Amino acid sequence: MLITQTTNNLNSLQLYNFAGGVGLLPESVIREAQQAVLNIPDCQISALVVNHRSQLCRDILDETEQNLRTLLSIPENYHVLFLQGGASLQFAMMPMNLCTKKNNAVDYMTTGYWSNKAVKEAEILSKNVNIIWSGKDQHFTRMPNASEYQINPDAAYVHYCSCETVEGLQFTGYPDTGKVPLLCDMSSEFLTKPFDINNYGLVYAHAQKNIGAAGVTIVIIRDDLLQDIPHDVPEILDYRSHVKMGSIYNTPPIFAIYIVLLVTRWLLNDMGGLHNMNVQNQAKAALLYQAIDDSEDFYHGHAHKNSRSIINVVFSLPSSDLEKQFIKEAETLGMIGLDGHRSLGGIRASLYNPMPIEGSLKLQKFMQDFQIRNQ
Numbered sequence: 001m002l003i004t005q006t007t008n009n010l011n012s013l014q015l016y017n018f019a020g021g022v023g024l025l026p027e028s029v030i031r032e033a034q035q036a037v038l039n040i041p042d043c044q045i046s047a048l049v050v051n052h053r054s055q056l057c058r059d060i061l062d063e064t065e066q067n068l069r070t071l072l073s074i075p076e077n078y079h080v081l082f083l084q085g086g087a088s089l090q091f092a093m094m095p096m097n098l099c100t101k102k103n104n105a106v107d108y109m110t111t112g113y114w115s116n117k118a119v120k121e122a123e124i125l126s127k128n129v130n131i132i133w134s135g136k137d138q139h140f141t142r143m144p145n146a147s148e149y150q151i152n153p154d155a156a157y158v159h160y161c162s163c164e165t166v167e168g169l170q171f172t173g174y175p176d177t178g179k180v181p182l183l184c185d186m187s188s189e190f191l192t193k194p195f196d197i198n199n200y201g202l203v204y205a206h207a208q209k210n211i212g213a214a215g216v217t218i219v220i221i222r223d224d225l226l227q228d229i230p231h232d233v234p235e236i237l238d239y240r241s242h243v244k245m246g247s248i249y250n251t252p253p254i255f256a257i258y259i260v261l262l263v264t265r266w267l268l269n270d271m272g273g274l275h276n277m278n279v280q281n282q283a284k285a286a287l288l289y290q291a292i293d294d295s296e297d298f299y300h301g302h303a304h305k306n307s308r309s310i311i312n313v314v315f316s317l318p319s320s321d322l323e324k325q326f327i328k329e330a331e332t333l334g335m336i337g338l339d340g341h342r343s344l345g346g347i348r349a350s351l352y353n354p355m356p357i358e359g360s361l362k363l364q365k366f367m368q369d370f371q372i373r374n375q
Contacts (some may be wrong), residue, residue: 016359019337020312023209024354026350028270029262030328033213036258052251061247067264072221074197081219081239082247082257087114087187090217091121094183094202096228097157097239099126100219107155109175110134111143112164113343114185116278122159127178130155140167143303146176157181157201163188165209166341168314169307174199181225188311190218191231191267192353193278207256209311210353212263214258267353277353278286284351284360285310291367298371302346316346323347326370333364 006318031196036063043056050057065080074080083089089137091130105128108119111136117341120128133149135142151158158177163170165188174195175182181201190205195205197220206217219239226240234242241249271277289308292299294313302314317323327338350364 004328013296013334014358015226015335016335016355016362017081018335018349018355018359018363019352020341020348020350021208023207023211023350023352024261025213026225026266026270026354029212029259029266029354032262033259038263040258046347047255048216050258052248052253053252057252057254058246060254060261061252064257064261064264065101067261067268068220071121071264072194072197072220073268078197078240079221079223079226079243081160081221081242082252082260083217083219083242084215084253084327086214086217087185087204088121089116090185090206090219090333092125093124093237093239093375094118094157095125096233098181098183098202098225100228100230101157101286102130102200105155107132107152107158107180108184109144109149109158109160111161111167111265112140112169112195113166114187114339115161115179116166118161118185120161120294131373132158135169139284140164140308141170141302142146142167148356149175151175151177153180153181157179159183159185161163161185161187161340163311163348165312166314166344166348168301168303168309168312170309170311172306180223188309191263191274191277192202192281192311194274207260209350210263212259213256215253216260218260244306271353279352280357281310284355284357285313287357287364288313288349288367290350292363297366298346298375299367313349313351314346316340325374329370330363333362333366335366352375 028040034286039045040047064167104126107130110116110119110131130152133144144304145260158180160175162184182199183202186203187205188209191210202221204217204219205211208214221239228241229238230334267277292301299315330338339349340351
């Protein structure tokens, strides 16, 4: 009854979903997905029942890959894979595939909740995991400067998370690792802005944030990294299996991939590419950080200013009671999903690509009004 009542109260409002776990989808994509549930245009078959060995499946995969290559200028010596298991599976697949008997040492940066989980998986599979920088003692409030870590030139790879969803931290650039392959968890910021794939050996990102609906994980891997994969890796966990079979080694999550296809079309055709998307994302975040900075510490930003994420804005209020009140009042006004992550608490406003500027403007005004009434 309580759930029904809350839902009814929100039905007449323009809802803005700021949740950090499940990202938004553009309205046009949702409409197209609704149609595709019945039948894909010009195909007369539902996207839910596409045979993964059919030409239609191949066409969907190929167009989605080509759109990603166009958006990110991905050259031919990189493979684009559509896998399952989320970023969590990649935490294990990376060391399984890329740690060899010849070179078992790996370097990791621990900058927050998710990069720390990646370390724990690597430690199961490698006896030589080097934490080259950790923000734990500073409660994960900033990203490192290049002078604060030293890369092992003999490491199999260096791994980092470019945008920590829980703490609201984001790298402004990328770590220069020289000849050592750089691996990156980009789950929170993938497709929010341009980046040079040539600086990386492997990039991965799971859907739910900016890519599409949950169920698919995109991996972009440089061809030379496939050469020394150990032969005792289970076949389904071997990157080479998925490269060889064009992402249909087993039945792919074709409907989730179809949503990615629609999202990439939206980014190309409606948004005009990732540069324009980044400009909009910067503007959305600036509105909220302005409210935080102008509040005289009524709102306390978790991240240091030079490490602030433009995707996940994380802050706290003077008391947990005020935070609960803030979340409750915001929800009655149509702003939902503002609870901080269970490991950190506080408030988190996630501004994934489809969040319109109007959402940030409404939340900024609410923050200002709430402060006046509760200071």
